[in-house]
Amino acid sequence: MKLKTKISLLSAAVALCCGSVGAQTGAAGEVAAPASMPWMNAQLGAEERARLAVAAMTMDEKLKLVYGYLGSDMESKKTTRPAPSYKQSAGFIYGVPRLGIPNLWETDAGVGVASQGGPDARPGTALPSGLNTAATWDLGTAYAGGAMIGAEARAYGFNVLLAGGVNLMREPRNGRNFEYAGEDPLLAGKIVGAQIKGIQSNRIVSTLKHYALNDQETNRTTLNVKIDDRSARMSDLLALQIANEEGNPGSVMCSYNRVNGVYACENSYLLNEVLKKDWGFKGWVMSDWGATHSTIPAANAGLDQQSGMPFDLADYFGPPLKEAVLNGWVPQSRLDDMVRRILHAMFAHGVVDHPVAPAPQSIDFGAHAAVSRKDAQEGMVLLKNSTGALPLSRSAKKIAVIGGYADRGVLAGGGSSLVYPAGGNAAPELLPKTWPGPVMVYPSSPLKAIKARLPSATVAYADGSDRAAAAKLARESDVVLVFATQWTGEGFDMPNLSLTDKQDELIATVAEANANTVVVLETGGPVTMPWLAKVSAVLEAWYPGSDGGEAIAGVLFGEVNPSGRLPATFPASESQLPRPALDGFPEVADRRFDVNYNEGAAVGYKWFDLKGLTPLFPFGHGLSYTEFAFSDLAASVKGGVVRASFTVKNTGKVAGKQVAQLYVSPLTARWEAPKRLAGFQKVEVQPGAGVQASVTVDPRLLAVFDSASKTWKVAKGDYKLTLAANAADSKAVSTVVHLDAAVYDVNGKPTR
Ligand code: BGC
Secondary structure, eight states: OOOOOOOOHHHHHHHHHTTTTOOEEOTTSOEEOOTTOGGGOTTSOHHHHHHHHHHHOOHHHHHHHTEEEEESOBGGGTBOOOTTSOTTEEEEEOOBGGGTBOOEEEEOOTTSOOOOSSTTOOBOOOOOOHHHHHHTTOHHHHHHHHHHHHHHHHHTTOSEEOOOBOOOOSOTTOTTGGGSOOSOHHHHHHHHHHHHHHHHTTSSEEEEEEETTOOOOTTTTTOEEEOOHHHHHTTHHHHHHHHHHHHOOSEEEEOSSEETTEEGGGOHIIIIIIIIIISOOOSEEEEOTTOOOOSHHHHHHTOOBEEEETSSSSOTTSHHHHHHHHTTSSOHHHHHHHHHHHHHHHHHTTTTTSOOOSSOOOOOHHHHHHHHHHHHHHHOEEEEETTOOOSOOTTOOEEEEESTTTTTOEEOOBSTTOOBOTTOOSOTTSSOOSTTOOOOEESOOHHHHHHHHOTTSEEEEEOSSSHHHHHHHHHTOSEEEEEEEOOOBTTOOOSSSSOSTTHHHHHHHHHHHOSOEEEEEEOSSOOOOTTGGGOSEEEEOOSOOTTHHHHHHHHHTTSSOOOOOOSSOBOSSGGGSSSSSOTTOSOOTTOOOEEEOTTTTOOTHHHHHHHTOOOSBOTTOOBOSSOEEEEEEEEEEETTEEEEEEEEEEOSSSOEEEEEEEEEEESSSOOSSSOEEEEEEEEEEOTTOEEEEEEEOOGGGGSEEETTTTEEEEOSEEEEEEEESSTTOTTOEEEEEEEOOEEEOTTSOBOO
């Protein structure tokens, strides 16, 4: 569907923001301030404007802003959405039209404009999964994707995008890993920060979530995470901290779980102390949908807005909050602070000065699909290519394509982040059809894209349900492409790391029939591969988004040289994980238990290094259709700042992109693990050429957090810098630097 309605920004602004008091809009869409509304003066800073607006508000107007509704009807509770909200949307908050403060229209999430289930889903462009974007190791791609989905959000009339998921992958079975950015705090924080920046370039607010330590779905609302402060600051919180610094999100969403005994949304340590005081966060904290549990404790602990009512058991931030303010249990100054924070974000990010239009505007779905495709192709990871099976030859005569609904499309992850495609679900029969489904297959068929590239070959498809038939087809073909899918989603975890539905058996059978078998994986995260030795190539295509079929075919045929690198370790088996069995699995509703993060900050490859484990594929791994070599590694230390420069050479025959990964290991000091990723740079190199690049190291990655003094302390001593193509690279080059003892503040800034 093409949306053609064009509404001018000018009329939209007047209609939405000004009512009878009547601020005026100028040609550029900027709202001019009448003398009676000084906070509408865009020349003033956001802080001053928020202060002025709060001073003009009545108590009831303030209370409206801190109370969020679900933007959909909720049959189970017999509630209907507020009239001005958008159908099947995530959330809605009434503004204060009298004062020119617009409503907040909220939509999910990190891969595009999602819709809650139902008949009126709005069509949108889906980016590939967040994990794919992390696998690009490219901030420009992450920004561009953010800018695209932010533009779609604005075009649909939303001014808050609930994107920005950066929960660390502690648990590869977590059903929501596909929404996040992997296991490393630096990579995840930078990528998600860049995406948030791109979203907010549309003058809307983006959200950083889920704060914090919500790293499994099983009993997510009842479990209690136990972790010491130092470890949290150096892992999950560091990812959030970096994303906050990079992206400057207007809002942060607190999570469902408890942390060290206290619900995240009433955890004063996390909200007041870490986020607002230590990190200086100036925006507002909204609860996840159903994550508010009280009035007085939550408000005083730093929660600024209850979300998604009627998701919570009670309207804690409705009349009970008014009563609590009137009787003094929640200070008036605290209510003012809640509102000031919401307004600060609205002013700072252009929500007030550049109001969204009241009706959908046109969207160039073709251009947006190209953004999604580029992200997908930049993030697909070529895991194996031992016999040079890829890129596929265009002279192949007989190709078999097997399984994974490849005749119809590509898989998407389930839950609140699900974007509905313009062409409808290509596999509507799949179960579940309702939450956290529907299982969505985007109508971008890899089979069709492959056929288009081989007009004179025989390309035959078997759905894989009949293994013998698939083997027969494989035997009669020159090349076999097996597509394997793993549907993951919000609200549930995977029982293990195996592919479901006997797909491992299918791949093994097909590979036995024809050794020239290429496996294309569409998975939410890491999976085990018992058939790995039998196949010639494996391409991890994650959930490749709206244009996934084309994206996959482009990489398979070498139109695009794969340059994705794993943002998470692929374990050889569950027994290698810190928790071989997932806590609480299988889920029993309302069960309360602790999840002990005894691995501390040793997450992912750090854990594997610490324990001397060999994974199936290491963090950072990814092949190319060319070869690279690193040289000229030189490091300097100036004022404690470490900078490494180096050359990346393309020693192969085609142009390609390499991700130079700088790891640092203390030679004398003790860290949570032998090494950390300290920096990275993706570079494009022509065949035979060399490109110089450099990386500057964030001092926090050379330090250990000291909770008592809230500082990052670098220990005096020697540190090995290793430039590598992955966390277990045998061809890595290294050098040693000496560092003096140094102390950095809680945000990694020099203390003197
Ligand atoms: C999810 C959030 C989402 C919210 C609104 C919750 O179930 O955890 O990530 O933004 O719903 O849809």
